[in-house]
Amino acid sequence: MTNAENKASIAVIGLGIMGLPMAVNLVKAGYAVTGYNRSPEKAAKLASDGGKAAASVAEAVKDADVIITMVPDSPDVEAVTTGEDGVFANAKPGALWIDASSIRPDVAVRLAEAARTAGLRPLDAPVSGGEQGAIDAVLSIMVGGAHEDFEAAQPILNAVGKTIVHVGPSGSGQTVKAANQLIVAVNIQALSEAIVFLEAYGVDTDAALKVLGGGLAGSKVLDQKGQKMLDRNFDPGFRLALHNKDLGIVTSAAREAGVVVPLGAAVAQLVSALVARGDGGLDHSGLFKLTNELSGKN
Structure with a gap:
């Protein structure tokens, strides 16, 4: 430069x-x-x-x-x-x-x-x-x-x-970002469910995430959000309120394009529920909190 x-x-x-x-x-x-x-x-x-x-x-x-x-x-x-x-x-x-x-x-x-x-x-x-x-x-x-x-x-x-x-041309960056937010949200929800499942069986979750992270289940979401879920630390890196907005973009744009996003739509509802009850300021890994509660856990 x-x-x-x-x-x-x-x-x-x-x-x-x-x-x-x-x-x-x-x-x-x-x-x-x-x-x-x-x-x-x-x-x-x-x-x-x-x-x-x-x-x-x-x-x-x-x-x-x-x-x-x-x-x-x-x-x-x-x-x-x-x-x-x-x-x-x-x-x-x-x-x-x-x-x-x-x-x-x-x-x-x-x-x-x-x-x-x-x-x-x-x-x-x-x-x-x-x-x-x-x-x-x-x-x-x-x-x-x-x-x-x-x-x-x-x-x-x-x-x-x-x-x-x-x-691509103008608007393409935003379309790709919407796809990114769809993938991230579904990934976070899947990780939330996996950790609730592991904890229910008393597994060493630190060890479990280490081995899962080294296989096909590994992802940046697991690397960056797994420990936050284990620690119940939902200080925001990216707020649920913003991800709620982004998932609204995804579901609306998908409807306009005539494509279905069933997993995305389901996770969008979970995120929306968290925001509606006042948790919009939490990190989007806070999806774990609702998943845990739905399972009757603390």
């Missing part, structure tokens, strides 16, 4: 569990990073790590060569991109807009069209890997948009991710 590329000006809108470590890693990579967050203490944290804090979206993006949005849901992306204070009205022409949020594919397509009308180069680039993946800069990033824009964004994406793939 050249020094000029290192000094590209980047605005990061949304400094939550994922956005803040991504912004910090961009600072570490040598970029000039300005952040905005509705909770100003997050922007202050970025400033203490070598970035700059902005008081508004407009202030953050006005001089940026690259704008990254990382906010919770489709309405949040629309809120920070449209309107007088939004990205589209205040970014300079030719800037790259990389939306790392996980939103509906149809909204991604519509906002990409609006971004191009505003003179921007849009990419939908949702990420997978959770908080630890963001901290370690090893995220998987699935990117939709024009290939030339993907190539221009590659150095920036390399600073926050490890597996970075252009998967």
Whole structure:
């Protein structure tokens, strides 16, 4: 990466569990990073790590060569991109807009069209890997948009991710992310059921997960979530409320495409039940909690 590329000006809108470590890693990579967050203490944290804090979206993006949005849901992306204070009205022409949020594919397509009308180069680039993946800069990033824009964004994406793939035109990144969230949710539920089953028979669960992890049952979900379930530690790396939103995207998009996702639909209902009863702030490994309770266990 050249020094000029290192000094590209980047605005990061949304400094939550994922956005803040991504912004910090961009600072570490040598970029000039300005952040905005509705909770100003997050922007202050970025400033203490070598970035700059902005008081508004407009202030953050006005001089940026690259704008990254990382906010919770489709309405949040629309809120920070449209309107007088939004990205589209205040970014300079030719800037790259990389939306790392996980939103509906149809909204991604519509906002990409609006971004191009505003003179921007849009990419939908949702990420997978959770908080630890963001901290370690090893995220998987699935990117939709024009290939030339993907190539221009590659150095920036390399600073926050490890597996970075252009998967098609605008909206494609969000479609692949929906598939990712389907696989992860079903995996977490299967792991939850397996651990409840093992515990019911008094098996040494640490040993059991070790041997299961070395065979065909092994997965990153088992590696990252198994111990959390054993410890009953559901501090969020990725909140159930967000996975609930993502599974809503999956089931809706599947219905529109005329395909069935029976396991996904069942897990979506379990996640929705947890959120409805007030557990939306737990990590998505909290699916274990409900599975355990349904089995009459503590």
